[in-house]
Amino acid sequence: MRLRTFIMASSAVVAIGFFGGSYVMISRIFDHAIKQNALQSSAALAQVTFSGMYQIMSAGWRRKQAEAFIEATRNATLNSPTTVQIYRGAVVAKEYGEIEQPLLDETLRRVLGSGQAVSLEAGWQVRNVIPLNAEERCLRCHNDARVGDVLGAIDVRQDLGPLIAQARGEFGGMLALLAPLAMIVAAFAVWVVNRRIERSIELVDESVSSVNAVADLKQVRFDRHDLGFDELNRLFAHLGELVDKLKSIAVDKEVLRFEIGLLEKFVITSEVVRDWKESIAQLLADINQVVTTHVLFSVFQVGDELFDIEIFWRGRPDAASRDMMERHVRGCLAADPRFSGYTTTINVHHHEPRNGPADLVLDEDAMRLHTKTLTVEQPKIGGIVGIGVNAAALEDDTVRLVMDSVLSTMLNVVGSIKAIYKYTRDLEYYATRDPLTDLFNRRVFWDLLAYEVARSQRHGCPFTLMVIDLDNFKLVNDSFGHVTGDRYLQEFAVAVKHVLRLGDVFARYGGDEFALFVPEADLDEGRAVAERVLEAVERMEIQAPDGTVIKGTASIGLAVYPVHSAEPKDLFLFADNMMYKAKGAGKHRIGVPTGEDMAAVFRDINQMNVLVLNAISERKVVPYFQPILDLHTDRVLGYEVLSRINENGNIIVAEKFIEFAEKAGVIHRLDAMVIEQALDAAARGGFDGCLFINLSPRALVLGDFVRTLKSIVSASGIAPERIVFEITERDTVKNIAILEKLLNDLKFDGFNLAIDDFGSGFSSFHYLRRFAIDYLKLEGEFVMNILENPKDRSFVGTMCALAADLDICVVAEHVETAAVLAELRRMGLDCAQGQYIGPPHPLLPAERHWVAPGA
Numbered sequence: 106m107r108l109r110t111f112i113m114a115s116s117a118v119v120a121i122g123f124f125g126g127s128y129v130m131i132s133r134i135f136d137h138a139i140k141q142n143a144l145q146s147s148a149a150l151a152q153v154t155f156s157g158m159y160q161i162m163s164a165g166w167r168r169k170q171a172e173a174f175i176e177a178t179r180n181a182t183l184n185s186p187t188t189v190q191i192y193r194g195a196v197v198a199k200e201y202g203e204i205e206q207p208l209l210d211e212t213l214r215r216v217l218g219s220g221q222a223v224s225l226e227a228g229w230q231v232r233n234v235i236p237l238n239a240e241e242r243c244l245r246c247h248n249d250a251r252v253g254d255v256l257g258a259i260d261v262r263q264d265l266g267p268l269i270a271q272a273r274g275e276f277g278g279m280l281a282l283l284a285p286l287a288m289i290v291a292a293f294a295v296w297v298v299n300r301r302i303e304r305s306i307e308l309v310d311e312s313v314s315s316v317n318a319v320a321d322l323k324q325v326r327f328d329r330h331d332l333g334f335d336e337l338n339r340l341f342a343h344l345g346e347l348v349d350k351l352k353s354i355a356v357d358k359e360v361l362r363f364e365i366g367l368l369e370k371f372v373i374t375s376e377v378v379r380d381w382k383e384s385i386a387q388l389l390a391d392i393n394q395v396v397t398t399h400v401l402f403s404v405f406q407v408g409d410e411l412f413d414i415e416i417f418w419r420g421r422p423d424a425a426s427r428d429m430m431e432r433h434v435r436g437c438l439a440a441d442p443r444f445s446g447y448t449t450t451i452n453v454h455h456h457e458p459r460n461g462p463a464d465l466v467l468d469e470d471a472m473r474l475h476t477k478t479l480t481v482e483q484p485k486i487g488g489i490v491g492i493g494v495n496a497a498a499l500e501d502d503t504v505r506l507v508m509d510s511v512l513s514t515m516l517n518v519v520g521s522i523k524a525i526y527k528y529t530r531d532l533e534y535y536a537t538r539d540p541l542t543d544l545f546n547r548r549v550f551w552d553l554l555a556y557e558v559a560r561s562q563r564h565g566c567p568f569t570l571m572v573i574d575l576d577n578f579k580l581v582n583d584s585f586g587h588v589t590g591d592r593y594l595q596e597f598a599v600a601v602k603h604v605l606r607l608g609d610v611f612a613r614y615g616g617d618e619f620a621l622f623v624p625e626a627d628l629d630e631g632r633a634v635a636e637r638v639l640e641a642v643e644r645m646e647i648q649a650p651d652g653t654v655i656k657g658t659a660s661i662g663l664a665v666y667p668v669h670s671a672e673p674k675d676l677f678l679f680a681d682n683m684m685y686k687a688k689g690a691g692k693h694r695i696g697v698p699t700g701e702d703m704a705a706v707f708r709d710i711n712q713m714n715v716l717v718l719n720a721i722s723e724r725k726v727v728p729y730f731q732p733i734l735d736l737h738t739d740r741v742l743g744y745e746v747l748s749r750i751n752e753n754g755n756i757i758v759a760e761k762f763i764e765f766a767e768k769a770g771v772i773h774r775l776d777a778m779v780i781e782q783a784l785d786a787a788a789r790g791g792f793d794g795c796l797f798i799n800l801s802p803r804a805l806v807l808g809d810f811v812r813t814l815k816s817i818v819s820a821s822g823i824a825p826e827r828i829v830f831e832i833t834e835r836d837t838v839k840n841i842a843i844l845e846k847l848l849n850d851l852k853f854d855g856f857n858l859a860i861d862d863f864g865s866g867f868s869s870f871h872y873l874r875r876f877a878i879d880y881l882k883l884e885g886e887f888v889m890n891i892l893e894n895p896k897d898r899s900f901v902g903t904m905c906a907l908a909a910d911l912d913i914c915v916v917a918e919h920v921e922t923a924a925v926l927a928e929l930r931r932m933g934l935d936c937a938q939g940q941y942i943g944p945p946h947p948l949l950p951a952e953r954h955w956v957a958p959g960a
Contacts, residue, residue, distance in 0.1 A: 116291045120284070128280060132273060139265055139272075140231060144224055147187070147233035147261040154178060154189055154259050155237060175204070186264040192217070194237070194257045196250045213258060220255045229266035235259045309344065381526040382415070385519060386456055389417045396496050399467060400476075402434055403519050404491035412438070414453045420465035421457045429467060430495070431455075437478050437493070467495070478512075492516045528903050539613040540887065540896040541591055542598035550612035550620055554673045557610070557622060561666055568666050569631025571621040572680040573601075573638065576658040576692040578617035585649040588893045592647055593655060600645040604637040615886070620677070628665045628697070635661045635695045642693075658693035660684050669698060674764060716757075717765045720750045721774050727751050728783040729945035733797060733916060733938045734955050736930050741953040743795030743829070745938065746783040747945050748775065773804040777813055784821035786949045794953055797829045797859060797880075802844050811847050815854065825855035829880060832872060833861045845875050852877050859916070863904065873911075881908050885919025885939070891928055898928075905934060923957065 158174065175191045182188050193204050194217050209217070216223050216234045225232040237257040239250045250256065312325045325348050389401045402416040414434055422430070431453050438451070478493035492515055494508070539546045545553065554570070561568050575597065582590040594617070605611060606623070614620045623634050642659045649655055662684030670676040683696030690696070720726050730744040750757040766772045780798055787796060804810055818825060830851060848858060859880035860872050872878065883904055891898040901917070908915045917929050920939030929937055941958060 116295050117288070120288055120291060128277065131276065135272060135276070136269055139269060140226060143231040143263045143265055144233060147231060147263055148222075148224075148235065150187065150189065151233055151235040151259040151261045154191070154261075155235070158191070158237075175206075186267060188262045190260040190262075192258045192260065194255045196239075196254050197247065197256050200247060200249050213260065216258050217255050220253065229264060229269060231263045231265060233261045235261070305341065308341075312348075381522045382456060384522060385415070386417050386458060389419060390458070392494075392496075393419055398494050398496040399465060400430055400493075400495040402430070402493050404434070404438065405523065412451045414451055415456065416453065417456045418458065418465060422465040422467070426465060426467045427455060429469065433476060434478075434493070437491070492519060528906070535887070535900045540900060541890065541894055542595055542613050544598050544619070545610065545612035547612065547614050547620075550610065550614065551673065553610050553612075554620075554622060554677070557624060558666060558671070558673050558676075561624070562671070566625050567627050567668065569623045569626040569628065569634070570664045570666065570676055570680045571623075571631065571635055571638075572614070572662045572677065572684040573619040573621060574660050574684050574688065575617040575619075576660055576688070578657075581655060581657075585651075585653070585655070587890065589647070589649050589655070591890060591893055593657065596645055596647050597642065597657065597659075600641040601638050604641045605634070609634070620680075628663065628668070631663055631665060632695060632697060635663060639693065639695065660687040660692050660694060660696070662687055662696040663698060665698075674768070713762060713765050714769055716750070716752065717762050717769060717775075718771065720752070720762075721766075721771055721778065724778065725751050726775055726778050727947065728779045728786065729947055730783070730786075730949045731938060731945040732943040732955065733795075733936050734942045735936055736926075736934060739955055741794060741955050742936055743797055743827075744792075744949060745797040745831070746779060746799070748779045748799070749945075749947075767801060767803055772801050773807045773810045773813075776800060776804050777810070777817065780814065781817050781821075783949075784817065784823055787823060788821050790949050791951045792949055793827075793951075795827050795829055795857075796823075797831055799831045799833055799861065801833055805844060805847050811850060814851075818856075826857070829857040829859050831859045831861040831880075831882065832876075848876050862918075878911075878913055880914045880916055880936075882916040882918050882938070885917075888917045888925065888929070888939075889919050889921060891932075892924055898932075901929075901934075902932060905932060 178189050178191060190207065192206050192209065192213060193201075198204075212223055212225065212232075212234055216236050220236045220238050222236060223232075223234045225234075235258065236255045237259065239247060239252055239254045239256050241252055243256065244250060244252070247256065315325065385401065385403070389398060392398045392401070397419075399419050400416060402414060405413045405415070414431075416430060416434070434453075435451060476493060476495045478491060492512055494512070496508075534540070537545065537549045557568055575594075578590065578593070581593050594613075598611075598613070598619075601619075601621075602611060605621070609621065609623050611621045612619065621634075621638075623631055626634065638661060639659065642657050646654050646656045662680045662682065664670065664676050664680035664683060666676055669679045679698065683698050685696070687694045687696035727749050729747040729749050731747060732741045733743050733745060734740075735742040748759045748763070750762060763772070766775045776799075783796060783798065786792075818828060830848075832848070852858060857879040858876060859882055860878055861882045862884045863873075863881045873881075881904065883901060887897045887900045889897075891901055905915055914935045916936040916938055917934050918938050920926050920929065920937040920941050922941055926937055926941060942955070
């Protein structure tokens with residue numbers, strides 16, 4: 106609808122409403138006034154009629170005279186809207202007889218009976234019925250009447266319809282004469298307003314129509330115009346101010362659309378991380394939906410002097426284009442003084458789409474003019490140092506500026522994808538593998554051993570378990586260093602894997618101890634495999650840095666399921682004893698179990714069970730305290746509480762008896778005893794730091810153990826905030842939901858939580874996701890070799906980055922040397938624990954200042 110039409114229509118509606126409303130309102134007022142006047146006039150007419158009757162009656166009249174008066178009164182109003190009818194009451198009729206009169210209706214009977222006047226309105230009909238009440242002067246003629254008796258009634262009726270219709274007609278005629286004049290005046294006013302508004306709109310329309318790009322805004326000017334209305338003049342002044350502001354901030358929408366279209370493609374998902382190279386190729390395909398881009402390349406620094414260049418093509422290039430792009434990227438790096446010396450240590454990887462355009466050809470000019478590269482001074486996340494694109498749209502200066510922003514974003518996105526991919530791959534790798542030898546780690550070995558026990562039990566077939574220990578490995582480490590020792594372990598792992606069957610499970614159990622089980626193999630078959638292992642070790646040799654040739658030997662212990670045990674832990678313990686039997690017999694041999702060996706091993710197991718039970722009942726379980734150093738302040742953050750058994754002065758470490766306590770179902774009693782003694786020592790000694798206390802998940806879910814813990818802590822008077830419960834994985838918890846509820850209960854009461862030996866198994870990552878963890882204690886095997894083993898160092902760095910994202914404090918375990926401690930400080934770890942920081946001690950010092958050994 107046009108504005109002029111709207112104003113005209115609105116004016117017409119207002120005029121019609123005004124005249125119509127005026128007509129209705131005035132008509133109602135007029136009708137009411139006429140009715141009120143009719144009521145008054147009818148009352149006056151009745152009173153005049155009564156007065157006339159009284160004057161005649163006072164002179165004395167006969168019946169014929171009365172009837173003549175009544176008839177004359179009735180005839181006097183025959184041609185008018187008013188009728189007057191006189192009625193004789195019962196008192197007069199009794200005395201003088203009836204006269205001819207209309208039948209009485211309900212209103213007349215009510216008036217004659219009550220002596221009260223009645224006024225009625227029915228439509229345009231007005232009626233006044235007035236009683237003729239006897240007065241003292243009336244009794245002279247009406248001997249049978251008393252004062253107040255109703256002698257008769259005068260009924261005055263008026264029909265106002267014709268009068269009102271005539272009045273309305275005259276009023277409507279006057280309005281009909283005035284309405285056109287009013288409409289003419291309104292139309293003129295509307296025309297004036299509409300003309301001013303249309304002029305304003307035309308001015309704005311001309312200015313807006315001339316703007317097709319940001320540059321056109323500079324041509325738009327709203328000069329001062331007198332538009333006839335102050336409001337319109339102010340509006341134009343504001344429009345001028347708005348245009349001036351737009352000139353300073355406006356950006357071409359095509360450029361914005363170009364940038365937004367690119368940035369919308371930069372979304373990192375789990376699928377993108379899993380298949381990062383395919384994801385980058387897809388990103389290039391998405392970019393081509395916005396702007397034609399032939400090549401996307403990224404440069405990663407993967408070592409101190411090694412670079413990887415990943416080149417992703419929109420189509421399949423010819424050989425000349427491939428070489429040209431490779432030379433161009435190398436040239437970009439060579440031209441940068443930061444990377445100019447590394448051009449010979451570059452690995453280039455081309456990625457071409459399987460279904461892309463064929464025979465993509467680029468020329469030198471297009472390569473030079475259409476390629477945009479962004480490099481950074483230091484490698485960013487994921488090791489990325491540069492990124493670039495080759496796109497025809499880069500000829501536009503504005504697009505090149507936008508591409509700087511896009512490349513900066515892509516630098517972070519591509520680097521993040523690569524970094525997350527690397528972190529994820531490392532996490533998956535270290536959760537299952539030993540980083541030094543690439544064998545299964547201890548946790549995975551136990552899971553696979555439990556699976557093999559169940560499988561063998563289901564199929565009724567035996568398998569052989571071996572525990573392998575390298576003879577005199579400590580001498581190799583001490584004589585030639587840890588680097589040589591690590592090479593020795595790696596060569597051993599490779600040599601043994603070459604003589605194993607497909608399906609045999611080989612794992613590094615810890616240090617120089619390895620474990621192996623051979624499915625579907627009895628004792629003789631297992632011995633044959635063990636002999637091949639010894640032969641492989643005999644053939645193995647490595648050269649030390651000083652040229653010394655190192656040869657090795659190993660001792661192997663055997664155990665067969667289910668002959669020697671049907672329980673995985675007991676079976677392993679049996680093989681471990683056989684390995685020590687082989688060492689005791691002269692090393693580099695196989696410990697084959699006999700009947701006497703079985704009796705001796707199970708006797709030792711029973712003795713250990715009795716030892717643990719007696720130690721708990723006689724309170725021989727005591728706490729030892731090992732310091733944890735805060736690397737930011739060089740003060741002792743707290744002490745880890747370690748369990749020991751003091752058997753007549755012989756201190757037995759937890760690794761020797763903890764599994765027996767769990768198997769005997771007394772681990773909760775053992776933990777409660779140690780915690781109670783540790784808290785008592787802290788309270789008595791005035792220690793104000795934290796206490797790290799190991800808890801088995803299996804103990805936590807037993808009965809009222811959590812309630813017992815809270816009671817012990819409450820009795821000690823030590824605040825829950827100073828206690829850190831370390832969750833260990835010595836036994837699998839079947840119902841992790843119950844464990845989660847109990848740990849959340851502890852967190853609610855103010856206790857802190859830590860994951861011990863983090864990175865040694867799947868469950869620790871599961872715990873990290875499910876529980877509100879405050880500390881991560883990194884598996885010591887990764888920490889010990891961070892100076893020599895890049896995989897271990899990568900793992901520690903990855904865990905630190907993960908913990909930083911989750912706001913969790915990281916504690917490095919097994920810190921044995923000053924060099925390792927210095928490297929941990931450089932990497933930004935929070936805390937450290939190990940023999941170099943301080944060995945476990947039965948006394949809890951109150952002093953928290955740490956002094957480095959030898960200082």
